[in-house]
Amino acid sequence: MNVAERDTLLRIEGLNVSFPSGDGRVTILDNVSFEVLGNEIVGLVGESGSGKTMISLTIMGFLPRSGRIEGGEVWFGPHNLLEHTEEEMSRVRGRQIAMIFQSTRTALNPLMRVGDQVARVYRIQRGLGPGQAKSEAVKALTRMGIPNAEQRARAYPHQLSKGMCQRVLIAMMVACEPALLIADEPTTGLDVTIQAQIFELIKDVQQATEASILLITHDLGVVAETCHRVVVMHAGQVAETATVESLFAKPLHPYTHRLLHSVLRVDKTVEMPKVDAGLSEEVAYSVAGCRFAPRCPRATSRCWDEQPSRELAGPEHWVSCHNWK
Amino acid sequence: MNTTVQEPLLRVDELVKTFREGPLVLRAVNDISFEVFPGETVGLVGESGCGKTTAARSILRLTEPTSGHVYFEGTDLTELSSRKMRAQRRHLQMVFQDPDTSLNPRFSVRRTLAEPVQLHRLVDKENLQERLLETMSRVNLDPEFLGRYPHQLSEGQKQRVGVARAIITEPKFVALDEPTSSLDMSVRVHMIALLLRLQEELGMTYIFISHDLSAVRALCNRVMVMYLGRIVESGPTNEIFDRPLHHYTRALLSAIPIPDPTARRQRILLKGEPPSLFEVPKGCAFHERCPDAQTGCPETRPILRDVGGGHLVACDRF
Amino acid sequence: MSIHPSTVSAAQRLRALLRLLRAHRMLAAGILILAVVILASTVGVVLVPYEPLKVAAEIKLEAPSLAHPMGTDNYGRDMLVRVLYGIRLDLRISFLVAFTAFLVGTLVGAFSGYYGGRVDDVVMRITDVMQAFPSFVLAMAITAMLGNTIPNVVIAIAISYIPFFIRLTRGEVLSARELGYAEAARCVGNPEWRIMYLHLLPNCLTPALVQATLCLGWAILDASGLAFLGLGIRPPTPELGVLVGEGALFIISGKWWTSVFPGAVIVLMAFGFNLIGDSLRDITAQEER
Numbered sequence: 001m002n003v004a005e006r007d008t009l010l011r012i013e014g015l016n017v018s019f020p021s022g023d024g025r026v027t028i029l030d031n032v033s034f035e036v037l038g039n040e041i042v043g044l045v046g047e048s049g050s051g052k053t054m055i056s057l058t059i060m061g062f063l064p065r066s067g068r069i070e071g072g073e074v075w076f077g078p079h080n081l082l083e084h085t086e087e088e089m090s091r092v093r094g095r096q097i098a099m100i101f102q103s104t105r106t107a108l109n110p111l112m113r114v115g116d117q118v119a120r121v122y123r124i125q126r127g128l129g130p131g132q133a134k135s136e137a138v139k140a141l142t143r144m145g146i147p148n149a150e151q152r153a154r155a156y157p158h159q160l161s162k163g164m165c166q167r168v169l170i171a172m173m174v175a176c177e178p179a180l181l182i183a184d185e186p187t188t189g190l191d192v193t194i195q196a197q198i199f200e201l202i203k204d205v206q207q208a209t210e211a212s213i214l215l216i217t218h219d220l221g222v223v224a225e226t227c228h229r230v231v232v233m234h235a236g237q238v239a240e241t242a243t244v245e246s247l248f249a250k251p252l253h254p255y256t257h258r259l260l261h262s263v264l265r266v267d268k269t270v271e272m273p274k275v276d277a278g279l280s281e282e283v284a285y286s287v288a289g290c291r292f293a294p295r296c297p298r299a300t301s302r303c304w305d306e307q308p309s310r311e312l313a314g315p316e317h318w319v320s321c322h323n324w325k
Numbered sequence: 326m327n328t329t330v331q332e333p334l335l336r337v338d339e340l341v342k343t344f345r346e347g348p349l350v351l352r353a354v355n356d357i358s359f360e361v362f363p364g365e366t367v368g369l370v371g372e373s374g375c376g377k378t379t380a381a382r383s384i385l386r387l388t389e390p391t392s393g394h395v396y397f398e399g400t401d402l403t404e405l406s407s408r409k410m411r412a413q414r415r416h417l418q419m420v421f422q423d424p425d426t427s428l429n430p431r432f433s434v435r436r437t438l439a440e441p442v443q444l445h446r447l448v449d450k451e452n453l454q455e456r457l458l459e460t461m462s463r464v465n466l467d468p469e470f471l472g473r474y475p476h477q478l479s480e481g482q483k484q485r486v487g488v489a490r491a492i493i494t495e496p497k498f499v500a501l502d503e504p505t506s507s508l509d510m511s512v513r514v515h516m517i518a519l520l521l522r523l524q525e526e527l528g529m530t531y532i533f534i535s536h537d538l539s540a541v542r543a544l545c546n547r548v549m550v551m552y553l554g555r556i557v558e559s560g561p562t563n564e565i566f567d568r569p570l571h572h573y574t575r576a577l578l579s580a581i582p583i584p585d586p587t588a589r590r591q592r593i594l595l596k597g598e599p600p601s602l603f604e605v606p607k608g609c610a611f612h613e614r615c616p617d618a619q620t621g622c623p624e625t626r627p628i629l630r631d632v633g634g635g636h637l638v639a640c641d642r643f
Numbered sequence: 644m645s646i647h648p649s650t651v652s653a654a655q656r657l658r659a660l661l662r663l664l665r666a667h668r669m670l671a672a673g674i675l676i677l678a679v680v681i682l683a684s685t686v687g688v689v690l691v692p693y694e695p696l697k698v699a700a701e702i703k704l705e706a707p708s709l710a711h712p713m714g715t716d717n718y719g720r721d722m723l724v725r726v727l728y729g730i731r732l733d734l735r736i737s738f739l740v741a742f743t744a745f746l747v748g749t750l751v752g753a754f755s756g757y758y759g760g761r762v763d764d765v766v767m768r769i770t771d772v773m774q775a776f777p778s779f780v781l782a783m784a785i786t787a788m789l790g791n792t793i794p795n796v797v798i799a800i801a802i803s804y805i806p807f808f809i810r811l812t813r814g815e816v817l818s819a820r821e822l823g824y825a826e827a828a829r830c831v832g833n834p835e836w837r838i839m840y841l842h843l844l845p846n847c848l849t850p851a852l853v854q855a856t857l858c859l860g861w862a863i864l865d866a867s868g869l870a871f872l873g874l875g876i877r878p879p880t881p882e883l884g885v886l887v888g889e890g891a892l893f894i895i896s897g898k899w900w901t902s903v904f905p906g907a908v909i910v911l912m913a914f915g916f917n918l919i920g921d922s923l924r925d926i927t928a929q930e931e932r
Binding site for chain 2: 832
């Protein structure tokens with residue numbers, strides 16, 4: 001699928017997903033809206049409980065059975081993915097939207113050599129013959145920075161390090177030539193130096209293929225160094241969407257503001273907070289309005305009752321807050 | 326002017342810990358030596374497999390060192406009998422990495438916290454409750470949590486219980502094993518602030534084991550960088566972070582993403598992946614991946630040398 | 644994704660329990676069967692007006708009737724009251740057996756799993772030898788050696804079950820001892836025995852408990868089997884196996900009630916315990932996921 005640079009590739013509108021909890025249901029994704037354009041890396045950043053993984057599962061149609069889509073649309077090109085049948089989704093997955101997860105080793109077939117697994121993708125998705133698929137696989141592994149690719153292709157997943165396995169997965173993902181790649185915390189559990197290598201690889205892949213990447217992460221540093229635009233989520237609601245420069249220079253949402261000022265850094269010693277507020281961790285799913293209200297320094301009674309709508313606050317900079325000004 | 330030289334609280338001397346798997350020998354800790362002075366917070370950093378956690382566990386004799394000595398307040402811990410060692414444990418505590426598995430699922434918070442106090446007979450029965458409440462408030466946990474069980478607590482709360490358990494005996498020395506790694510980004514700074522406050526209140530000395538260098542920077546006054554079981558660089562925190570000398574340290578620091586898009590840095594990418602601990606390279610353990618390796622590097626193992634201001638590097642280039 | 648748990652209300656917990664019972668009809672059925680049997684044996688002996696040992700030759704081998712719902716045996720004793728007393732005895736035996744085997748097996752298994760090394764090797768080889776014999780055969784051999792009293796029967800059967808408990812507990816402890824809380828327990832100053840028995844063992848009992856409920860069923864079969872063969876409890880003590888043995892002689896002549904009723908009760912009780920044990924195994928396996 002060939003997409004011009006500024007065309008919208010993926011558009012999520014008003015997505016609402018609920019899960020059972022205790023006696024009733026909890027809205028895990030509350031009126032989520034954002035876009036991914038062509039040829040860009042969008043970071044989806046949030047803490048645990050923010051719903052960021054649920055979004056990727058919803059897009060791919062992998063929502064667990066207990067999850068219910070209460071409303072909204074997921075537009076991919078001219079189609080609403082939520083209305084696709086399982087068969088239609090299976091044609092989208094891989095070919096048009098590909099995804100890599102956190103747990104690298106379990107994502108690979110432990111009984112099959114890695115080279116064969118990559119070759120298989122070429123055979124199924126691109127219809128290549130076995131000989132050609134094998135050579136393409138080796139080439140792909142080399143492009144992913146795996147040394148001695150021909151030899152390494154004969155290895156089984158358990159014989160490779162986690163970093164290598166992640167490269168193999170990325171190779172498989174790229175082999176499909178999808179228009180959209182979803183990477184959900186692709187470096188969890190990897191060492192810092194390997195993480196750096198993987199993110200450089202992801203950036204190179206994006207530049208080479210001009211695909212778009214939805215990068216899900218909790219690490220603001222990764223967002224700053226890898227992404228073009230960023231979507232900040234909190235408790236299932238989108239707080240702010242902006243270009244990376246714009247977000248870090250001028251965070252408008254109080255949650256983003258707090259996040260940026262409390263995050264620990266390597267390049268300077270961060271000031272310690274005076275008050276220990278870290279304990280109020282109970283995520284405010286029950287609040288009808290903005291879910292950051294319980295912890296927000298600017299919260300008014302309106303914030304508790306009325307969910308703020310998405311406002312354009314600057315060039316490509318949207319905020320969902322009553323009091324952002 | 327007071328010229329008395331301060332005695333180190335902890336002195337580690339040529340500590341080695343190896344594991345055997347049949348004929349293979351895994352050198353987890355490969356001859357490390359250092360001192361920790363009272364009131365300090367020393368960071369032990371490195372990536373997975375560098376031996377930092379094994380080093381801490383060996384120092385506390387949670388696993389028996391293969392060779393070497395550990396002196397705590399002058400007493401050689403490696404020579405103590407089990408009973409004497411147990412008595413020492415009152416002052417040698419540890420906050421464990423994974424709050425999910427380090428709390429006994431069948432023990433209430435009360436039981437988990439009361440046990441160390443009872444084992445060391447620190448207070449009598451009437452004062453136990455008071456001690457429990459005092460400790461709970463120190464870590465900012467609601468006293469009503471005393472009756473709860475681990476599965477009823479959140480990650481952060483479990484982590485705080487782990488901290489409470491470590492400090493309830495008012496130890497002189499606490500090893501902190503990745504206390505921030507399982508926490509959300511916005512919560513980490515609060516954990517660091519808590520640890521700093523506790524250190525001040527109780528006069529404790531910390532060793533902070535972590536691969537999260539941003540947390541290390543916030544908490545430690547001295548840092549030791551480990552690679553494949555050895556210390557490759559050590560010194561005051563700001564010195565190490567702002568003027569790293571060893572190539573591994575420089576690569577490590579450059580690999581960490583900074584939450585600031587305007588800070589464009591030159592990223593030093595290391596070649597390949599760390600070798601297995603079963604096959605530690607001869608000479609300098611890092612020479613195969615070092616961008617600046619010389620002819621002598623694969624031959625001689627470099628010693629930690631002081632290059633000024635308490636900054637030590639194990640590299641023959643300096 | 645994590646939704647932090649707030650304290651669960653008592654009503655919610657009750658509802659969860661009922662859901663569990665409904666979903667596990669096996670468990671409910673097993674409990675029901677045993678409840679009936681136990682109730683019958685406790686209440687029944689009071690209600691039924693006969694003596695289990697009282698001989699009355701004039702009414703011998705009478706077919707089931709209103710006066711004697713299970714008929715009479717060849718000594719004219721009422722079958723129903725003998726069966727009820729038999730149930731009581733067998734229940735006592737099976738609980739004692741399960742308890743003993745559980746106690747000894749878990750303590751030894753925990754020790755073996757915790758220390759590993761040579762101690763573990765020795766214990767494992769001994770259990771291997773014990774398990775090389777079918778448990779019934781082992782129980783037979785031990786009763787033959789020790790004699791036919793009730794305590795000896797309990798000991799013999801318990802010994803044949805102990806290896807199971809040792810293995811199960813050892814396995815659990817072997818993996819649990821690597822867990823963080825075991826190391827944390829050592830770090831706060833616990834001596835080894837406390838770590839083993841107060842920290843680890845309570846967390847490792849689930850498979851052993853399930854096995855214990857299964858053993859309750861097996862013990863009834865084993866005890867009655869031994870009695871039937873003349874190796875266990877001897878007549879005139881009313882024990883279900885004894886009753887089956889005594890009545891077996893008369894089946895050919897058509898007097899079926901003397902062995903079929905006690906036999907059916909044996910099967911029913913074993914079945915009930917098995918249902919409970921199997922459903923517990925399923926429930927605990929599901930929880931672990």
